[in-house]
Amino acid sequence: xxxxxxxxxxxxxxxxxxxxxxxxxxxxxxxHKRIAILYLASITFFFFIGGAYAGxxxxxxxxxxxxxxxxxTYNRLFTMHGVFMVFLVLIPSIPATxxxxxxxxxxxxxxxxxxxxxxxxWYIYMLGAACIVxxxxxxxxxxxxxxxxxxxxxxxxxxxxxxxxxxxIAGFSSILTGLNFIVTxxxxxxxxxxxxxxxxxVWATYATSIIQILGTPVIAVTVxxxxxxxxxxIGIFDPKMGGDPVLFQHLFWFxxxxxxxxxxxxxxxxxxxxxxxxxxxxxxxxxxVAFSSLAIAIFGFLVxxxxxxxxxxxxxxxxxxxxxxxxxxxxxxxxxxxxxATLYKGSMSYETPMLYAFGFLGLFVIGGMTGLFLxxxxxxxxxxxxxxxxxxxxxxxxxxVLMGYLGGLHYWWPKISGKMYPEFWGRLSALxxxxxxNLTFFPQFxxxxxxxxxxxxxxxxxxxxxxxxxxxxxxxxVLGVGYILPMLYFxxxxxxxxxxxxxxxxxxxxxxxxxxPPTTFNFDTTPVVTWEAYDFNHVKELKEGNSASPQEQTx
Amino acid sequence: xxxSHTIKHHPALKHHFDTMEQQREAGTIGMWVFLLTEIMFFxxxxxxYIIYRAKYPAGFEAASNTLDVYLGGxxxxxxxxxxxxxxxxxxxxxxxxxxxxIVYLVLTLILGSVFLGVKAVEYEHKFEHHLFPAVGFYxxxxxxxxxxxxxxxxxxFLWLYFAMTGLHALHMVVGAGMLLVLIYFAWRGxxxxxxxxxxxxxGLYWHFVDIVWIFLFPLLYLLGFHLGGH
Ligand SMILES: [Cu+2]
Numbered sequence: 162x163x164x165x166x167x168x169x170x171x172x173x174x175x176x177x178x179x180x181x182x183x184x185x186x187x188x189x190x191x192x193h194k195r196i197a198i199l200y201l202a203s204i205t206f207f208f209f210i211g212g213a214y215a216g217x218x219x220x221x222x223x224x225x226x227x228x229x230x231x232x233x234t235y236n237r238l239f240t241m242h243g244v245f246m247v248f249l250v251l252i253p254s255i256p257a258t259x260x261x262x263x264x265x266x267x268x269x270x271x272x273x274x275x276x277x278x279x280x281x282x283w284y285i286y287m288l289g290a291a292c293i294v295x296x297x298x299x300x301x302x303x304x305x306x307x308x309x310x311x312x313x314x315x316x317x318x319x320x321x322x323x324x325x326x327x328x329x330i331a332g333f334s335s336i337l338t339g340l341n342f343i344v345t346x347x348x349x350x351x352x353x354x355x356x357x358x359x360x361x362x363v364w365a366t367y368a369t370s371i372i373q374i375l376g377t378p379v380i381a382v383t384v385x386x387x388x389x390x391x392x393x394x395i396g397i398f399d400p401k402m403g404g405d406p407v408l409f410q411h412l413f414w415f416x417x418x419x420x421x422x423x424x425x426x427x428x429x430x431x432x433x434x435x436x437x438x439x440x441x442x443x444x445x446x447x448x449x450v451a452f453s454s455l456a457i458a459i460f461g462f463l464v465x466x467x468x469x470x471x472x473x474x475x476x477x478x479x480x481x482x483x484x485x486x487x488x489x490x491x492x493x494x495x496x497x498x499x500x501x502a503t504l505y506k507g508s509m510s511y512e513t514p515m516l517y518a519f520g521f522l523g524l525f526v527i528g529g530m531t532g533l534f535l536x537x538x539x540x541x542x543x544x545x546x547x548x549x550x551x552x553x554x555x556x557x558x559x560x561x562v563l564m565g566y567l568g569g570l571h572y573w574w575p576k577i578s579g580k581m582y583p584e585f586w587g588r589l590s591a592l593x594x595x596x597x598x599n600l601t602f603f604p605q606f607x608x609x610x611x612x613x614x615x616x617x618x619x620x621x622x623x624x625x626x627x628x629x630x631x632x633x634x635x636x637x638x639v640l641g642v643g644y645i646l647p648m649l650y651f652x653x654x655x656x657x658x659x660x661x662x663x664x665x666x667x668x669x670x671x672x673x674x675x676x677x678p679p680t681t682f683n684f685d686t687t688p689v690v691t692w693e694a695y696d697f698n699h700v701k702e703l704k705e706g707n708s709a710s711p712q713e714q715t716x
Numbered sequence: 717x718x719x720s721h722t723i724k725h726h727p728a729l730k731h732h733f734d735t736m737e738q739q740r741e742a743g744t745i746g747m748w749v750f751l752l753t754e755i756m757f758f759x760x761x762x763x764x765y766i767i768y769r770a771k772y773p774a775g776f777e778a779a780s781n782t783l784d785v786y787l788g789g790x791x792x793x794x795x796x797x798x799x800x801x802x803x804x805x806x807x808x809x810x811x812x813x814x815x816x817x818i819v820y821l822v823l824t825l826i827l828g829s830v831f832l833g834v835k836a837v838e839y840e841h842k843f844e845h846h847l848f849p850a851v852g853f854y855x856x857x858x859x860x861x862x863x864x865x866x867x868x869x870x871x872x873f874l875w876l877y878f879a880m881t882g883l884h885a886l887h888m889v890v891g892a893g894m895l896l897v898l899i900y901f902a903w904r905g906x907x908x909x910x911x912x913x914x915x916x917x918x919g920l921y922w923h924f925v926d927i928v929w930i931f932l933f934p935l936l937y938l939l940g941f942h943l944g945g946h
Contacts, residue, residue, distance in 0.1 A: 272732040274742040340749045348742040349732075374749055378757035386764070386879070393850030395875045396868060397764070403775075403868035408767060412760055687734070 176579065176678040191276035192681055197262035198577075199283050204250055204258060205648060207290065210297075211245035212641065214238050219601075219634040225627055227619040235618030236303035237319065243306030245297075248328050249290050251562055252420060255427035256338055256373070257286070259569045260366045262577060264342055266672035266679065267360050269351025269688040274344040282337040289331025296323035305616060307413060310398035310406050314390040322391055325384045332381045335423070339373030342366055351671070353690035360670050360694055361437075361450050365430025368454035372419045372426070372461060380416035383409065407472055414465035422461040424558055426454055428521065428565025429496055435518040435568055436500050438668035440507025443695045446499040453492035460489050470541045479538050486536035493529055497522065512666075513587030517568025520595040521561060528556030531606065546616075549609025552602045560598055567594065567647060574651065575665045579678040580658030586650045593643030600636025604629035664703070669695050674703070728911045740913045747917045751924045754887075758928055761880050765935060768872050775869020780939040782847055782870075783877070784838060788937040791834050792929065798827035799926045806919045809902075809912035817915070818902050824922065825895040828888055835885050842874070849875040877936050884932060887925045894918050 177194045180186075187195060217238050221229040230238065261279065265272050273279050296302055302324045304313040313321050346367050350359070386397055387409065396402025398409045437444040444450060466474055466482030474482075500522065509515065531553040535541050544550060567590075574582050608629050613620055620626055664673040671690070675683050692699040726736050733739040769776050805820035842848050849871045898918050901907065907915055 270732070274732075275746060276732065336753050340746060340753070343749050344742050344746045347745050348738055374753045375756050378753045379760045382757050382760035386760075389850075389875075389879070395849050396871055397875055403772065403865070403872055405767065405771075408764060412763070682732070 174676065175680060176676060177681045178579070178678050180681055191280050193261050193265055193273050193276065193279055194679065196279050196283055197258050200253060200257040200261060203287065203290065204254055207245050207249040211242055211250055212644065214242035214245065216637065216641065218242060219637040221618055222630045223634050225620050225622040230618060232618050233303060236616070237301035239616060240302045240305050241297050244293060244302065244324055247306055248331050249293060251424045251558055252335055253286060254424070254562065254566050255431060255569065256342070256366060256369055259431065259573060260342065260427060263573065263672055264345060264363060264366060265349065266675055266683055267363050267670055268346065268349060268354050269671050269684065269690065270345065270349035271682040273341045274349055275341050278337050279341055282334040285337065286331055286334035289327045289334065292323050292327030292330060296320035296327060299323065308387060310387060310390065310409050311400070314387055314398055315394065322388055325388045329381050329384045332377045335373050336377045339370035342370040343374065351688050351690055357448065358690055358694050361433035361444065361447070362430035364451040365426045365433070365454045368458035369423055369426045371458045372423050375462070376416040376419040379412060383412040383416070407469070407474070410469055410472055411465065414468045415462070418465040418468065419461040421557060422457055424562045426457060428562045429454065431565040431569035432500060432518050432521050434670070435514050435572055436503050437695045438666060439512065439515040439518065440503055440509050441697050442503055442507040443697070444499065445502035447694060449495050450499050453495045456492040457489065460485070464489055467536050470538060471545045483536055483538045487533065490529065490533060497526060512584060513591050514568045514572035516588055516591035517564050517571065520591060521564040521568065524556050524560030524564060524598065528553060528560055531556065544609060546614055547609035548605040548613045548615055551615045552605035552609060555602045560602070564594070570647070575661030576672055576677050576679070578655055578658070579661055580654045581661050581665065582654045582658060583650050586646060590643050590646040593639055593646065597636050597639030597643050601633050601640055604632045667700050669697055669700050726911055736911065743913045743917050747920045751920065754924060758883065761876065765876050768876065772869035772872065775866050776873045776939060778866055779870035779873035780936065783937050784841070785937045787834055787838055788933055791831050792933050794827050794831050795926045795929050798824050799923055801827060802919050802922045806915055809907050809915040810909055812909045814902070814905060817907065818899060821895055821899045821902060825892060825899065828892050828895065832885060832888055835881065847874055849878065880932055880936070884925065884928055891922050891925055894921065
């Protein structure tokens with residue numbers, strides 16, 4: 162009698178997913194967790210569109226000649242790949258999904274400070290996305306995702322305007338998310354949740370939000386100016402009419418360099434959580450990791466000129482930007498060393514999230530170090546606009562960000578869905594992604610170093626170049642499988658996965674004290690925090706106090 | 717218990733906040749953060765202004781002289797007055813002077829509308845004289861005694877003039893809409909010394925838009941004034 166009561170109680174326990182059904186309950190939700198799911202679904206959709214463009218690019222490069230597509234189509238393919246991936250996938254990826262879902266849970270709040278603005282930001286995102294999809298359907302854009310004038314403002318016969326409007330609109334979604342997060346961290350923390358008790362993911366998200374609110378308005382006004390220039394041809398970026406095209410590059414990179422940190426900082430936050438929790442160890446140098454996020458956010462605004470070493474920027478400015486870029490390596494290095502120190506003598510377990518975290522560490526170090534090559538004034542003259550650059554930023558933006566994103570999705574999937582993903586397939590996907598990624602992008606370092614320029618549909622008929630390009634394309638297929646796998650088994654687990662306990666890993670952090678999946682307002686009573694971040698003794702006490710913990714983990 | 721519950725919870729308190737204080741603080745920080753993004757948004761145009769001003773002083777001076785400094789000055793006074801009435805309405809909200817609150821809000825709205833009206837007249841003059849940089853711009857190079865470079869330079873100045881004042885005017889229109897909403901709720905008696913956060917936030921926004929104009933006026937109107945005059 163009692164047993165059945167208990168089991169039905171766990172079966173039909175009310176949570177944010179089953180509280181109501183139907184499309185209206187999703188499209189008009191103000192629950193941060195449901196909005197995170199809306200973002201997750203839309204970002205996944207655009208990710209596969211962007212991936213399809215990348216697939217076409219890689220297919221064309223299988224052979225030296227342009228036999229699949231010609232230059233004009235190829236330009237549109239790589240541009241749309243970049244536009245979809247940067248503005249609709251990578252920028253919102255972790256903040257809008259994991260950040261939205263976890264931020265209130267991690268600080269013990271019922272929701273974000275402005276739930277309706279949160280929903281509004283998703284609609285704005287979808288409106289921007291609609292413009293970009295229109296641009297894609299109406300023929301695409303051929304300027305490269307950087308939209309440099311005067312080509313983009315005068316000569317290009319492609320959908321620059323529609324894509325620009327889409328980026329302008331989507332930017333406001335990013336701004337509103339950042340604004341919401343900043344206010345939430347300042348005002349919604351539970352009693353006892355001091356700044357230095359916050360999980361490092363919250364610190365990283367907070368730092369990201371600073372970049373979002375300060376950087377995104379600049380790209381918005383820049384794209385606006387570009388759109389007006391294209392519409393009315395006023396001459397603001399046209400050298401023939403006294404305008405300055407390099408001004409566009411300055412404004413563009415003032416946002417777009419920090420935008421890389423909008424992508425990577427949240428991933429770093431995820432990795433901090435994964436490493437501390439999967440080693441069951443207090444993170445080494447908590448304050449250093451926390452402040453390095455802020456340092457990256459602030460100093461990230463001072464290095465944009467390293468994209469203009471070959472664009473008529475003065476050599477003296479170049480020297481300053483080069484030095485600052487090197488200095489910016491320091492906070493990233495601090496994080497990496499602290500993560501490694503945390504791994505040392507930790508009681509590690511090798512579930513999927515940890516495998517992704519290891520993958521992140523390897524790829525991020527390579528991506529970061531090659532960034533220093535490009536920040537060196539002299540070497541950049543050789544490497545500028547070659548595949549070396551392409552490989553470098555993919556190591557950061559795909560190897561780093563997507564590894565963190567996928568690792569985080571696996572780690573928090575029990576919390577998000579209430580179900581466990583299949584561990585075997587999870588590990589397999591991590592392996593596929595890691596191997597596929599390196600096979601795709603490592604050859605590109607070599608190609609770039611040998612002088613293969615980016616953005617060309619054809620290359621000289623050279624055996625070594627073709628071998629490396631074939632390797633890259635083969636790797637892209639493996640990578641594609643690695644990305645499709647999680648989508649399939651996550652969907653599968655929603656129905657057939659093992660039911661997850663509140664804290665399956667077990668891990669520290671308030672989000673693991675809420676039910677899996679949480680109720681609409683996250684906590685039955687507002688939690689009072691009396692322990693430090695990553696205090697695993699406290700987790701143990703919780704476990705012992707809670708006899709109903711169903712899943713025991715070998716530690 | 718139930719009684720203390722109703723006493724504690726103001727009807728304007730949203731479900732996810734614990735106290736009115738927390739809700740007010742969230743609104744205030746949110747508005748300040750929003751204003752920061754606004755500074756960065758206008759900042760891009762100010763940067764473009766600085767760069768082209770340094771590059772083309774002569775063209776900027778000539779183009780600045782086509783602006784009506786008296787209308788601009790009048791508008792500056794109007795906006796400063798509207799900031800005063802806005803500040804007064806916040807004060808009235810804090811002290812519970814319901815009627816004066818509405819009066820000051822309406823005054824602010826009227827002053828804002830006067831500003832927009834004058835701006836519209838100025839824009840119309842520009843169109844008439846073919847000084848709108850996009851469509852039908854009058855090419856000065858045909859006139860004798862003019863530097864052919866000047867037309868391009870002046871066009872960039874006028875582009876910045878329209879972009880900056882246009883964005884500013886757009887913010888004024890949004891502010892006027894906001895005032896209408898505030899007036900409606902003030903008339904319904906929604907605001908009290910306990911709950912008047914929307915008035916305060918509206919005030920912050922209004923003052924910000926005024927301050928932007930305080931920078932725009934000298935940069936755009938007074939630039940050529942002391943050099944040549946009318
Ligand atoms: Cu950069």
